[in-house]
Amino acid sequence: MSKGLIGASSVTIFVDFLSSKLEAALHQAVVDQVCIDIANEMRQNCPQLKESKINLEYHLLKDMAEKEDFSRFWDYISIPKYFFQNYIKTCVYNYCRDNKLIKPLSEKRLEELKSIVLTAISKATTTALTSLTNNKNPEESKLSKWLDVFCEELEKCLKLPRNTLTHMEDEEISDMDLLQESLTKALATSVENISKKFASAALVDLRNAKQQPEDSLFTLLSGCWEQCPFCAAICTNSIEGHSGDHSVPFHRPKAVYGGWWYKTDHFVIDICTSLVASDCSIVLSDTHRVPCKQYRKAGPKYERWRILPDDSELKYWKWFVCRFQKELEDKYQRKFEDRGKIPYQWKQIKKTEIFDEL
Numbered sequence: 001m002s003k004g005l006i007g008a009s010s011v012t013i014f015v016d017f018l019s020s021k022l023e024a025a026l027h028q029a030v031v032d033q034v035c036i037d038i039a040n041e042m043r044q045n046c047p048q049l050k051e052s053k054i055n056l057e058y059h060l061l062k063d064m065a066e067k068e069d070f071s072r073f074w075d076y077i078s079i080p081k082y083f084f085q086n087y088i089k090t091c092v093y094n095y096c097r098d099n100k101l102i103k104p105l106s107e108k109r110l111e112e113l114k115s116i117v118l119t120a121i122s123k124a125t126t127t128a129l130t131s132l133t134n135n136k137n138p139e140e141s142k143l144s145k146w147l148d149v150f151c152e153e154l155e156k157c158l159k160l161p162r163n164t165l166t167h168m169e170d171e172e173i174s175d176m177d178l179l180q181e182s183l184t185k186a187l188a189t190s191v192e193n194i195s196k197k198f199a200s201a202a203l204v205d206l207r208n209a210k211q212q213p214e215d216s217l218f219t220l221l222s223g224c225w226e227q228c229p230f231c232a233a234i235c236t237n238s239i240e241g242h243s244g245d246h247s248v249p250f251h252r253p254k255a256v257y258g259g260w261w262y263k264t265d266h267f268v269i270d271i272c273t274s275l276v277a278s279d280c281s282i283v284l285s286d287t288h289r290v291p292c293k294q295y296r297k298a299g300p301k302y303e304r305w306r307i308l309p310d311d312s313e314l315k316y317w318k319w320f321v322c323r324f325q326k327e328l329e330d331k332y333q334r335k336f337e338d339r340g341k342i343p344y345q346w347k348q349i350k351k352t353e354i355f356d357e358l
């Protein structure tokens with residue numbers, strides 16, 4: 001067999017091997033990037049996901065009031081972090097539901113990556129040829145140099161580690177132009193294969209992504225999830241594990257979280273901000289009470305909350321208590337009676353009024 005033919009078959013073996021690795025890496029990079037693109041697009045186009053957790057929370061409060069579904073309120077009050085996560089997941093699902101989004105996004109990314117790979121092929125070939133002319137280390141193969149440059153060029157956008165290709169670097173390839181030509185052809189086929197995979201791709205086809213769109217959106221819209229020990233309002237700080245006190249601009253009637261008067265089955269309808277100014281006590285046990293005015297001394301759940309005595313309150317939660325009086329009574333097995341009787345004025349609040357406040 002002539003030397004030329006050995007060279008040509010080496011190129012084929014090498015190109016087959018490299019392009020299969022490259023195709024897998026390209027596919028993964030497109031999947032990862034499309035997930036980022038979906039999240040970014042949603043941040044632009046979905047008003048509820050545009051800003052921060054507090055903006056999303058107001059949106060959710062409006063949405064829940066519109067739908068008047070107690071089970072959603074219940075999840076929001078009892079498992080807020082999961083509730084927000086789940087809501088974002090549903091948003092992503094709805095946004096991608098018609099399957100028209102993923103194809104164009106993937107095509108754009110694939111095109112960009114293709115051009116980056118072509119540049120890398122060309123740069124690697126030129127460098128390998130130049131190094132051949134001034135080779136100070138004849139032991140080092142041209143192909144090894146070629147692979148060094150190729151992998152380095154792709155490092156930022158593809159996962160194609162140089163050390164996974166070491167066993168190929170001793171292939172006897174000297175015709176760099178043939179290598180460039182063959183690899184360019186193989187790349188076109190790979191791009192076609194990947195493009196076909198995305199032609200009717202749905203969200204489920206992106207499940208191997210480094211990060212799902214809902215996860216990156218949740219990270220951006222997350223924050224502190226501590227809840228007020230009296231009323232379960234969520235701290236509005238945008239940093240999870242933040243220093244300093246937890247706080248929230250509006251507290252709620254304690255009954256929302258099931259609070260009741262000691263030795264009765266009557267709800268507490270007072271709001272935390274008035275409770276902390278009252279002469280009431282937090283009953284930790286029959287023998288251990290802490291005055292509400294010194295609530296921070298009632299244990300770890302209380303000590304980091306800043307609840308200032310004032311009269312800020314939302315009509316929203318008064319409306320909620322009236323609208324879901326029966327559901328709350330059933331859920332917590334308590335009654336709105338006696339000191340927990342719902343004031344007449346609360347029952348006059350119209351739904352339109354609560355929307356004005358949000």
Ligand SMILES: [Zn+2]
Pocket residue numbers: 228229230231232233251252272273
């Ligand atoms: Zn509170």
Ligand SMILES: [Zn+2]
Pocket residue numbers: 224225226235236237242245246247
């Ligand atoms: Zn907090």
